[in-house]
Amino acid sequence: MIEAAASILILAGSGLALIAAFGLQRFRDVFARMHVATKPASLGMALTLSGAVIAMAGVGHTTKLILVILFQYLTAPISAHMIGRATFRAGTEMDPETNFDELASRIRPRPRQSA
Template sequence: MTIDAWLDLSALILILAGAILCLTAAIGLLRFRDVLTRLHAATKPQVLGLILICIAIALSLRSWPVVAFLLPIVLIQLATAPLSAHMVGRQAYRNGTIDEPNLIVDELADSRRTPPAAGG
């Protein structure tokens, strides 16, 4: 087998693995019942799946301009997915729409007792 065939095979495997991870993220969004587990399902496998698919595209096309195009996509995804998940989780905590009995550690319990404008 030539090096091109090996690169194509590895790209195929990476695309398949990335697609499976993205599919599990979508299934997790539909199946999980509370906000925190849905956020976990939406961020972790989806970001890894996108990274695997971008690596597969770069291996398949073997072009530096393609890598230069895909690199900002991966970096923006790595920056925005955790930030948006944190914001949604924080708002769900403030609204009281999370499953509090299942929280092992509640680091925000003190901030809930003190109103935000109370200064304390």
């Protein structure tokens, strides 16, 4: 029973990680890729580790893995933010269909149309 629950969690987690990898390939610009690199990838890791917690009962392992999940969620948005910000400022080409509101288009000119 416990083994089944752990297996389901680990499988679901790996599934999400796989989807995240496909997303990196499929999405069209850095920004869309950052969405897929932060959200499903982190949840995938959290599910996999939760499966590991169940499978390897023990206070030591449990606290350790919970800490890993906690730090993943503390750091993922920060690194996504830094990469997104650097890309935004560097003027990297965006998906040409990107909409801008007034203020956003003022700090960043519309991207050049790729030939």
